[in-house]
Amino acid sequence: MKAIVTVLGKDQVGIIAAVCTLLADNNVNVLDISQTILREFFTMTMLVDVSASKLPFTVLCTLLENEGSKRGLAIKVQREDIFDAMHKI
Amino acid sequence: MLNSKEILDTISMIDQQHLDIRTITMGISLLDCADPDAEAACRKIYDKICRRAEKLVFTGESIEREFGIPIVNKRISVTPIALVAGASVTNDYVPLAAALDRAAKTTGVNFIGGFSALVQKGLTAGDRKLIEAIPEALATTDLVCSSVNVGSTKAGINMDAVALMGRTIKAAAERTAEQGGFGCAKLVVFCNAVEDNPFMAGAFHGVGEGDCVINVGVSGPGVVHHALEKVKGQPFDMVAETIKKTAFRITRMGQLVAQEASRRLDVPFGIVDLSLAPTPAIGDSVARILEEMGLEVCGTHGTTAALALLNDAVKKGGVMASSHVGGLSGAFIPVSEDEGMIAAAASGALHLDKLEAMTCVCSVGLDMIAVPGDTTAETISAIIADEAAIGMVNSKTTAVRIIPAPGKTVGDTVEFGGLLGSAPVMPVHPFGSSAFIQRGGRIPAPMQSLKN
Numbered sequence: 080m081k082a083i084v085t086v087l088g089k090d091q092v093g094i095i096a097a098v099c100t101l102l103a104d105n106n107v108n109v110l111d112i113s114q115t116i117l118r119e120f121f122t123m124t125m126l127v128d129v130s131a132s133k134l135p136f137t138v139l140c141t142l143l144e145n146e147g148s149k150r151g152l153a154i155k156v157q158r159e160d161i162f163d164a165m166h167k168i
Numbered sequence: 169m170l171n172s173k174e175i176l177d178t179i180s181m182i183d184q185q186h187l188d189i190r191t192i193t194m195g196i197s198l199l200d201c202a203d204p205d206a207e208a209a210c211r212k213i214y215d216k217i218c219r220r221a222e223k224l225v226f227t228g229e230s231i232e233r234e235f236g237i238p239i240v241n242k243r244i245s246v247t248p249i250a251l252v253a254g255a256s257v258t259n260d261y262v263p264l265a266a267a268l269d270r271a272a273k274t275t276g277v278n279f280i281g282g283f284s285a286l287v288q289k290g291l292t293a294g295d296r297k298l299i300e301a302i303p304e305a306l307a308t309t310d311l312v313c314s315s316v317n318v319g320s321t322k323a324g325i326n327m328d329a330v331a332l333m334g335r336t337i338k339a340a341a342e343r344t345a346e347q348g349g350f351g352c353a354k355l356v357v358f359c360n361a362v363e364d365n366p367f368m369a370g371a372f373h374g375v376g377e378g379d380c381v382i383n384v385g386v387s388g389p390g391v392v393h394h395a396l397e398k399v400k401g402q403p404f405d406m407v408a409e410t411i412k413k414t415a416f417r418i419t420r421m422g423q424l425v426a427q428e429a430s431r432r433l434d435v436p437f438g439i440v441d442l443s444l445a446p447t448p449a450i451g452d453s454v455a456r457i458l459e460e461m462g463l464e465v466c467g468t469h470g471t472t473a474a475l476a477l478l479n480d481a482v483k484k485g486g487v488m489a490s491s492h493v494g495g496l497s498g499a500f501i502p503v504s505e506d507e508g509m510i511a512a513a514a515s516g517a518l519h520l521d522k523l524e525a526m527t528c529v530c531s532v533g534l535d536m537i538a539v540p541g542d543t544t545a546e547t548i549s550a551i552i553a554d555e556a557a558i559g560m561v562n563s564k565t566t567a568v569r570i571i572p573a574p575g576k577t578v579g580d581t582v583e584f585g586g587l588l589g590s591a592p593v594m595p596v597h598p599f600g601s602s603a604f605i606q607r608g609g610r611i612p613a614p615m616q617s618l619k620n
């Protein structure tokens with residue numbers, strides 16, 4: 080199953096490293112990353128594959144959210160289907 | 169891969185523009201729960217609802233979490249209880265409402281709808297007992313919603329039932345006087361009621377439906393409003409196009425959630441209801457969409473035209489996004505549940521008469537309107553009759569959910585809290601309609617040709 084990770088918040092050192100480490104620790108494969116800084120605002124979207132992860136998806140959601148709140152960032156992981164449904168016919 | 173802009177657009181719709189799934193409603197048939205022994209019927213009803221809806225809330229919450237989209241309500245609709253209870257040898261239908269309430273609490277849903285009767289052409293003994301039980305049922309239960317269908321395009325309007333419902337609404341208000349007449353917020357009087365409506369308080373599971381079904385109601389007035397802010401001053405063609413595109417996206421999300429819920433619960437998918445359902449939160453208002461089109465305040469001249477465009481564009485955009493569209497589908501204009509409507513009514517710009525005109529072109533009717541506590545039952549019946557006539561002649565659903573707030577008068581506000589919001593008490597015409605309502609009988613069904 081594929082999912083989209085979004086990270087939004089004030090730019091700081093080590094955001095990508097922290098998110099990728101957490102994903103790697105849980106056997107989540109990163110397929111694509113897009114990242115920009117919009118007016119000092121860090122914005123990253125990642126396409127990930129969670130099929131090989133043993134962690135239940137909802138637990139992964141919580142882990143990433145907690146990692147985000149530690150750093151003052153909004154981190155979400157959502158199933159890719161919702162974005163496909165809204166933006167592709 | 170999807171581009172980042174699309175992803176961030178979706179995130180911003182959810183986080184900043186209040187995009188949500190308003191409800192996943194499980195429709196459950198109770199026709200097989202009829203029993204001559206009323207206690208046995210209650211037991212069967214409770215057991216069947218708990219069995220069918222056991223995993224509804226858990227499933228809704230899992231989908232919410234995995235897809236990152238709020239699902240505000242998980243609800244149940246059941247077969248109109250008058251049909252089920254008619255077989256029971258009892259005069260008191262309140263215990264049936266209590267059984268529904270217990271089942272709703274056990275399953276953890278937000279509301280259960282279907283303490284209902286369909287009396288558009290005539291009243292059976294069961295229908296009459298159910299309507300008599302409504303004030304007590306709504307006062308003594310927390311989650312039960314009630315509806316009565318008093319007219320249809322095919323049958324005309326049952327004016328005896330209209331008179332009865334005026335008295336029932338008054339009694340429901342008085343029975344819940346300490347809560348501002350809250351009982352009436354859970355009671356809808358319909359013309360042309362639909363069988364697959366997922367929205368409360370008017371949801372019930374029609375007899376033409378299967379044993380169990382999943383219906384989903386979407387929402388998103390904030391998203392439409394935000395989209396219209398980007399086309400300021402442009403012609404209505406552009407306004408309609410923008411609303412259609414937005415409604416398409418919102419509905420696609422509803423369809424996805426509906427299919428997922430249906431698959432996980434192993435219950436057939438029924439319909440997606442393409443409604444714009446507002447909440448009292450800032451930025452989640454239908455009235456503000458109308459104002460964004462160029463009206464100084466909702467309720468002024470032009471409001472009906474603006475609403476007609478909105479309602480039609482929502483349907484056109486949404487209908488391609490879902491395999492089955494149903495329910496009420498359109499823009500809702502509940503006064504107390506819409507921040508912009510509350511402001512418009514409080515400022516005196518929005519009157520009952522204008523709301524009535526607006527209901528000719530939108531999906532429901534006079535919804536969540538507080539009127540003075542001394543409004544007579546006959547006046548309420550006359551308001552219902554007017555609204556039912558609009559529905560009957562125009563072959564559409566119309567409804568009345570009106571609260572004659574005990575002890576309150578024009579200028580006061582009734583607080584209901586939560587999604588039900590607060591309602592400024594609106595004036596009604598001071599002239600009587602009692603001789604009109606006392607006639608009783610039926611208004612014949614209208615012509616379906618020679619339409620002018």
